[in-house]
Amino acid sequence: MKFAGMRDQQLLRYNRQILLPQIDIIGQQKLLDSTVMIVGIGGLGSPVAMYLAAMGVGHLVLVDHDVVEISNLQRQIIYDTESLGQAKVIAAQKKLQTLNPEIRISPFQNQFESLNIEQMKAVDLLIDCSDNFTTRFAINAACVQNNIPLVSGAAIRLSGQIVVFINQKNTPCYRCLYPDSEQEAETCTENGVLAPLVGVIGSMQAIEAVKVLLSIGKPLYGKLLLFEAQSMQWRKINLSKDPACPVCSLPGQR
Amino acid sequence: MMTIKVKFFASLREEVERSEVDLxxxxxxxxAQVWALACQDMPLPEHILSAVNLEYVSADTAVKDGDEVAFFPPVTGG
Incomplete structure (x- = not known):
């Protein structure tokens, strides 16, 4: 049996997931060869980045313009008290490289909107862990344009949402779901958020990311999962494409 | 007479002060009329999304006996 060039240490490190028939050696090699961009290294981005790094996703591109503040530490578990005042992407890189020195991390201390197209080219999958609609709409447009699958998560107070978008005929994009309204977004700064909630939603984003990368099972393509921690209720809503969507339904986009 | 189950998600639960109601x-x-009946004639806010029997629908969709209508706001915290 060929081990696709993986060294003994790697086979040991990833043994518990290589044992899964859904992953196996081939899937592990695919993870090692994958590039995933994570936008927003906060409450959701922390578990997403840590799980993907631990699992051996070969190249993680981290995008966040912020620095670590003390009010982040209650839920942004990738940081510790020593990270205060540091750029989030740099503090996160340090933690992830300690967790798994075998992978590559590319930190961008920028707003997503200021990245250029070259930085999107090698990206196999994007995970939206951002905290505002402007960034979410920009991410969606870039993913539609560059044909990048998008795993979107959001959480506030005791409620969360997850949805996966792929740029295919008859499947919706983020913009089909949310019209680009002037509606002010609620923020965790003003409304608060239960720490483990972002762990739940972020972990589910990491699961969906692995499923999409390795074509495992049925990712939440065009399905919005709503979660209420208060009652522990889930609802899975089937979304539909907006035939008049200015992002994914314009002539030339299809 | 019909029965319609109405569910509110995320911040709507606090805004309308309930998580579900049977109409x-x-x-x-x-x-939209289901919303008005459930929320004492408060108009359905423009940004609120709705689903009938777990299918995303527009506010002018007709509702039948036994349907579950869910209302949920966009959420963006990360």
Whole structure:
């Protein structure tokens, strides 16, 4: 049996997931060869980045313009008290490289909107862990344009949402779901958020990311999962494409 | 008489001060009318999304006996 060039240490490190028939050696090699961009290294981005790094996703591109503040530490578990005042992407890189020195991390201390197209080219999958609609709409447009699958998560107070978008005929994009309204977004700064909630939603984003990368099972393509921690209720809503969507339904986009 | 189960998600639970309610309206209604009946004539805010029987629908969709109508706001915290 060929081990696709993986060294003994790697086979040991990833043994518990290589044992899964859904992953196996081939899937592990695919993870090692994958590039995933994570936008927003906060409450959701922390578990997403840590799980993907631990699992051996070969190249993680981290995008966040912020620095670590003390009010982040209650839920942004990738940081510790020593990270205060540091750029989030740099503090996160340090933690992830300690967790798994075998992978590559590319930190961008920028707003997503200021990245250029070259930085999107090698990206196999994007995970939206951002905290505002402007960034979410920009991410969606870039993913539609560059044909990048998008795993979107959001959480506030005791409620969360997850949805996966792929740029295919008859499947919706983020913009089909949310019209680009002037509606002010609620923020965790003003409304608060239960720490483990972002762990739940972020972990589910990491699961969906692995499923999409390795074509495992049925990712939440065009399905919005709503979660209420208060009652522990889930609802899975089937979304539909907006035939008049200015992002994914314009002539030339299809 | 029909029975319609209405569910509110995320911040709506606090805004309308309930997580679910069963309605027994006379005759057919749209999703927007279900909202109005459940929320004491408060108009359906533009940004609120709705689903009938777990299918995303627009507010003018007709609702039938036994349907579950869910209302949920966009959420963006990360």
């Amino acid at each position: 027994k309206p006379q005759g057919e209604m749209t999703v």
